[in-house]
Amino acid sequence: MTQTIWLTTNIKSFDSLNESLETDVTIVGGGITGILSAYLLSKNGIRVVLLERGRLLHGTTGHTTAKVTAQHGLIYNELLEHFGLENTQKYYKSQVEAIQFIKEITEQYQIACQFDQQDAILYTNSDQNYKKLEDEAKAYQQLNISADLVKEIPFEIPHKVALSMYQQAQFHPTEFLKVIIDKIVENGGKIYENTTAVDIDYQNKVTLRTARDHNVLSDNIIVATQFPFYEGQAFYSTRMYPSRSYVLSLTSNQEYPGGMYLDVDQPKRSIRYVKHKNETVWLLGGESHKTGQYQKENTNPYRDLQSFGSQYLDVKDWYYQWSTQDYITLDKIPYIGSLNKRHPNVYVATGFRKWGMTNSVVAAHLLTDLIMNRDNPYKDLYQPQRFHADPDVKKFISFNSNVTKEFVTGKLGLNNEPDQLDPETAIKKKHNGQIIGIYKDEHNQVHSVDTTCTHLGCECNWNQAEKSWDCPCHGSRFSYDGTIIEGPATKHLKKIDLEN
Structure with a gap:
């Protein structure tokens, strides 16, 4: 669902x-x-x-996924290198104070939001990332973060080492x-x-x-x-790029062992739990990618997450699924x-x-x-x-080259298949000299739109998993009928009448 x-x-x-x-x-x-x-x-x-x-x-x-934590992936060693000790300490302290604020407000108003202290754990099965986790652990020591490198996590997921940050939290937002x-x-x-x-x-x-x-x-x-x-x-x-990620919820035949987990390898996997209708529901997230930029045709992040969960998490039943989007700055x-x-x-x-x-x-x-x-x-x-000159300049050039590439190639990337579409699929076609997107819904009704993003004019690409037109430049997303879903655009995609 x-x-x-x-x-x-x-x-x-x-x-x-x-x-x-x-x-x-x-x-x-x-x-x-x-x-x-x-x-x-x-x-x-x-x-x-x-x-x-x-x-x-x-x-x-x-x-x-509503993790309330100062452990934001592999970040503190990088911040130390680029911003120095004082600024990195400020970043960490600001996050710790944020956790404490949520805890205090929850207690003050007696909010039943499942605020629960949990350890946050990064793990890897990669030799390269093993070294990065060791460097991250050293950064934790410099910052006086309560943490440990451990060899085991309580799952059958392949791993070599894990880094646990103690007394973090999760809640029902x-x-x-x-x-x-x-x-x-x-x-x-x-x-x-x-x-x-x-x-x-x-x-x-x-x-x-x-x-x-x-x-x-x-x-x-x-x-x-x-x-x-x-x-x-x-x-x-x-100065930012949009990234999407996906979540499946499930119940397992295993008892949830506690903790909030994040794989630092690719593709990343996130695991935590929540109580829902008297059941312990596991949240399995991951499959991140730049919005509107798909590495393979017919990609299905939910299917890939489901395959991972079935292999390693002893799934009993599958429940809700959803996706989310956020933006990442240069530094x-x-x-x-x-x-x-x-x-x-x-x-x-x-x-x-x-x-x-x-x-x-x-x-x-x-x-x-x-x-x-x-x-x-x-x-x-x-x-x-x-x-900041480092690392911003290289990222600035790289990111904007990517945006320019998507702007140009998106205009040219046509699918020349015939108009006979399977239900719940889409193609791009040229129509009266312009590029349009055509989607056929489950009732065989056709929806046609101008796929030019109404924000800054980049060409939207089809997201088959979510049945949406996604802008690869700045993250605006539109339903198959052109209605805005999210992002900086304030106008819907223009509908196209194929009869004209």
């Missing part, structure tokens, strides 16, 4: 914005970052308006955030769903324009839309702060590199401090305007 386990719970709904408003802070994006920012600001007496394009929590937050949403409303915050932000204007105050021409005037705007819907010549499109540290120097009162939080549960907390606190003119020790570390 293609549904995320986190969205099987009831989440309060809100009306769409149907009038123009004035407030202190406008927040665009109803995921964990936007919600926590609205909570912290409203708790401090700041008037907030929170706008969400669809439903609250139905984006990346509702499709996470939507159960946690449902309570926070109630607190925002109690604090006087206003929330609107199904309201699309399309532009920002600058006058005496900042004007947020929506697709239905209702404006919100405020002193500050927070753009918490995963990828900034508004870039304001800050060129985030050139792997999120961008949190002012959009750019020209627009200091427009703030962004993006590039969480799939570790959004803690980074969202870091962002909410940092943005609240910036708006309230309070000191924050992490301001310089996360500021979006940073640009």
Whole structure:
């Protein structure tokens, strides 16, 4: 069943914005970052308006694996090499404080969100990555992180060594955030769903324009839309790339041994558990790839995950499956702060590199401090305007070469098969001199769209596993009928009438 386990719970709904408003802070994006920012600001007496394009929590937050950890893959040795000890310590400390915040809020409001302390474990079956795990363990020692290299993990998965970071956590994100949403409303915050932000204007105050021409005037705007819907010549499109990953949920004939696991080899595998309807459900994630860029035809990440699970996890039953998307910055540290120097009162939080549960907390606190003119020790570390010569320049050139390649080759990459499609498949064709995408649904109805992304004009590619048109440049995704699913685009793909 293609549904995320986190969205099987009831989440309060809100009306769409149907009038123009004035407030202190406008927040665009109803995921964990936007919600926590609205909570912290409203708790401090700041008037907030929170706008969400669809439903609250139905984006990346509702499709996470919800690990609450400072162990973000193989990162600390790399950060030490490129940023030095002081900055790396700040990164780690900010993540630890984020875990503690979630723990404290859970206890304060007695939230039944399965907050549970677990060890986080990286493992490898590769000699090359064995050395990397050893180097990572040495970095942990420099940072005084409580951890151990161990030879065994409690699965039959092939492995040579593992690195365990102690006393990390996991939780049920939507159960946690449902309570926070109630607190925002109690604090006087206003929330609107199904309201699309399309532009920002600058006058005496900042004007947020929506697709239905209702404006919100405020002193500050927070753009918490995963990828900034508004870039304001800050060129985030050139400084991040989108990556997708996939999750299957299952029950096993084995008892879950505890811990949260991540394979550092390729393809990566993530394992944790959650209690769901009185059962212990395992979450198996992985199969990451750049959005819209598929290494093989007819790729099916769910099938590959299922094969892995059947081989190693003694599967009893399969349940929900879902996918998620996040953005990765050039130096792997999120961008949190002012959009750019020209627009200091427009703030962004993006590039969480799939570790959004803690980074969202870091962002909410940092943005609240910036708006309230309070000191924050992490301001310089996360500021979006940073640009480091190493390793950024090579990555900048490599990434933008990749974007250019996708822009050009996507326009040329046609499938010249005949129009006789099998149900639930798609092709690209030339029609009246333009490239279009044609999809036939399970009822043999044909859906035709212009596959040019409405964000910056790259050519979308077909994602057979999720029946979507995905932009390989900046991560906008559209349903087979052209409807926006996610990403920076604010307009649907144009529908094409094949009769004309």
